[in-house]
Amino acid sequence: MDGDAKATRIGASQIWDGTDETIERMLSIALTPVEPPAHLYERVERLEQRLERTLDDAAAELSEWELAAMRDPRNWVKPAVALAAGGAAAGALVVLGLRTRRREQDKSAEAVRKLGGALGDVRREVERSARRAMPPRLRPAMPTCYRHPDRETAVACSGCGRPICPDCMTPSPVGMRCPECAGDRTRVISARQVVEPRLIDVAPVTAALIAINVLMYIVELSTGSSASGLSRSISGSVLDHGVFFGPFVADGEWWRIVTSGFLHLGFIHIGMNMLLLFLLGRQLEPAIGSVRFAGIYFFSLVAGSMGSLLLEPAVSAAGASGAVFGLMSAALIAQRTRGINPWESGIGGLIVLNLLLTFAVPGIAKGGHLGGLVGGLVMAFLLIDLDETRGLFGRSKVPAVLIGAIGTIALFALTVIVAQNKFPAIAAL
Secondary structure, three states: OHHHHHHHHHHHHHHHHHHHHHHHHHHHHHHOOOOOOHHHHHHHHHHHHHHHHHHHHHHHHHHHHHHHHHHOHHHHHHHHHHHHHHHHHHHHHHHHHHHHHHHHHHHHHHHHHHHHHHHHHHHHHHHHHHHHHOOHHHOOOOOEOOOOOOOEOOOEOOOOOOEOOHHHOEEEOOEEEOHHHHHOOOOOOOHHHOOOOOHHHHOHHHHHHHHHHHHHHHHHHHOOOOOOOOOOOOOOHHHHHHOEOHHHHHOOOOOHHHHHHHOOOOHHHHHHHHHHHHHHHHHHHHHHOHHHHHHHHHHHHHHHHHHHHHHOOOOOEOOOHHHHHHHHHHHHHHHHHOOOOHHHHOHHHHHHHHHHHHHHOOOOOHHHHHHHHHHHHHHHHHHHHHHHHHOOOOOOOHHHHHHHHHHHHHHHHHHHHHHHHHOHHHHOO
16 A cells, blocks of 8 residues: 555656647747848838838928918918007007006096095185184284275185175186186187297307307308309308318418318208207307307317317318317217216217218318317316316306316317327428
8 A cells, every 4th residue: 555655646746747848849939139130120121221211302392382382371470460460459559558657547537636635625624614713813914805894804816916805706727717817818829929039048158159260161162162952162361361281280371270160161061060069059058158168169170179189180171060070079978067968869879870970971170070079078077077076166157267267268279289290390390
């Protein structure tokens, strides 16, 4: 019995071992990688190439379609119209919002006015009550109606100022009026009847300078100068003996330093300079005073001659441009001193524009313009900036006269000295 059981165990063990070996062989066969056939690789490559060509064709067709869509107005007119409509709608909403806010502000202002009127009524009623409660000997004197002396009133005629009672009051657009004033017609002055003050009244130095320049131009024409508006040639005895020319100044003709500022080389030349002088002088002279205005003008005029001598010593120059550039500098200093932005007022842009024209247009005396600009800055700093920021002069005009006169004379003498040094051979003759 024991032998049979043992034999059975041995047989079962052998069967189990054989089963393990079979399972292991099956797993090894299942896990062994299998190489796909070669024709399968070729087919996959052909599919990939076909897919790439299909994608390229699709991309090309898409690009052509986008270009055609962009060229077709129907595809972008609608979005443009929609964008414009949206902008208009947004603008309308903004305007509507502003109008709504304006109506709200008007309502608030009306409420404030009504409240003020109510408070005024309350105040007057309190004053009347207090006056009635006072003893007669302590009551302040109350004006009485000029037509009814027994009636006290606190209302006066808006025309003549006489006190009037309720029976004498006549309502008018400008307040209560007495019977006499109510019968008078209010004089209405139209805009045409308003007379603008004359230039000689508000800017006498500017008016005098314009008159002198115009008179000198008439004298030029009478002595042979060209009357053409486009001519800038030097012809005529006045121009021959008056324009600035460095060698002639060195030869002893010193007056050219000043006379050149009152001579012009053509109608357009004097027209532009006088226009700028009129516009600048009408605003600047009343603001800084005639004395300081004249000092800045003549110092800038001489500074323009100095600039021509330094930058273009052998070139003839004439015109009030140097002095006008000095006035532009003075306007810049005056506005900056008084807290005005020169770019917002326009004087900054005017200076830049004239500087661009100076270097862009041929034949313009660049030294005269730049010299006048620098001279105006220097003298305006002395007469305007130091005076208004530090109060050096007070109400006296004497220091301004002295500074302007001494500075102009000193610059005149310096210009003569520089001319003689630049042309020593001529000065030695």
